[in-house]
Amino acid sequence: MAPAAPNIDGVLETSLYVDDLEGAARFYEEAMGFAPLVRDARLCAYDCGRRSVLLLFARGTTGETAPLAGGAIPPHEGAGRLHLAFAVRAEDLASWETRLADHGVSIEARMTWPRGGASLYFRDPEGNLVELATPGLWANY
Amino acid sequence: MAPAAPNIDGVLETSLYVDDLEGAARFYEEAMGFAPLVRDARLCAYDCGRRSVLLLFARGTTGETAPLAGGAIPPHEGAGRLHLAFAVRAEDLASWETRLADHGVSIEARMTWPRGGASLYFRDPEGNLVELATPGLWANY
Numbered sequence: 001m002a003p004a005a006p007n008i009d010g011v012l013e014t015s016l017y018v019d020d021l022e023g024a025a026r027f028y029e030e031a032m033g034f035a036p037l038v039r040d041a042r043l044c045a046y047d048c049g050r051r052s053v054l055l056l057f058a059r060g061t062t063g064e065t066a067p068l069a070g071g072a073i074p075p076h077e078g079a080g081r082l083h084l085a086f087a088v089r090a091e092d093l094a095s096w097e098t099r100l101a102d103h104g105v106s107i108e109a110r111m112t113w114p115r116g117g118a119s120l121y122f123r124d125p126e127g128n129l130v131e132l133a134t135p136g137l138w139a140n141y
Numbered sequence: 142m143a144p145a146a147p148n149i150d151g152v153l154e155t156s157l158y159v160d161d162l163e164g165a166a167r168f169y170e171e172a173m174g175f176a177p178l179v180r181d182a183r184l185c186a187y188d189c190g191r192r193s194v195l196l197l198f199a200r201g202t203t204g205e206t207a208p209l210a211g212g213a214i215p216p217h218e219g220a221g222r223l224h225l226a227f228a229v230r231a232e233d234l235a236s237w238e239t240r241l242a243d244h245g246v247s248i249e250a251r252m253t254w255p256r257g258g259a260s261l262y263f264r265d266p267e268g269n270l271v272e273l274a275t276p277g278l279w280a281n282y
Binding site for chain 2: 011034050053069073080092095096119
């Protein structure tokens with residue numbers, strides 16, 4: 001039996017890599033309503049609730065080690081239409097659908113999960129697959 | 142003034158796309174100690190605490206719409222060395238470093254953040270950049 005791992009207290013940061021940072025930022029701020037924690041020409045960071053953070057990186061700016069005053073951030077980069085999901089309350093799903101429609105965002109698919117949760121799927125301007133999911137999806141949600 | 146968005150209750154799912162699902166699963170289960178929520182030939186899902194979920198998708202299996210009993214999941218896919226961060230308590234960071242060393246995982250970089258948080262950076266077997274970060278990084282963490 002392996003020793004138990006020290007505690008992990010959740011995913012803190014989730015990253016997307018975008019060609020048009022300004023356009024993606026507009027989507028996450030205006031359609032999704034996220035508050036920026038950082039907003040510069042290379043990175044936008046958003047508070048997504050429950051102290052989780054969405055990072056939008058301008059593609060091509062993260063492929064080299066970034067030396068900083070307190071250390072360094074190693075290279076990373078991404079391509080493709082990534083998938084991420086945000087948790088929403090069941091009673092807010094209809095309001096979200098209205099809001100997305102008001103911002104010209106089409107719902108691409110829907111799911112009702114065996115545990116009773118429901119998901120909406122749509123795209124950000126970069127083609128990433130965004131999901132809003134209500135409780136009743138995973139054993140831990 | 143735009144109407145306030147309905148509530149978002151955090152990032153629920155963060156996705157990685159891997160060539161060797163078995164090898165990646167071993168890393169996240171054995172080195173990171175994550176408990177599987179789902180584990181099949183296409184997808185491994187892990188409970189990362191605070192009801193956040195890490196999804197590992199076998200690359201090449203998600204590029205078409207997946208019709209399911211309750212609806213459908215649209216196409217998504219990813220490439221590159223993506224970045225994600227997990228929250229850990231400050232008092233657990235040294236234990237994490239020991240555990241990673243015990244599993245042959247090298248620390249690639251470290252950061253001390255202006256707000257007092259600390260981060261360790263290392264790679265999963267697919268080259269994704271994994272960070273463990275203690276509180277004192279973002280305005281919301």
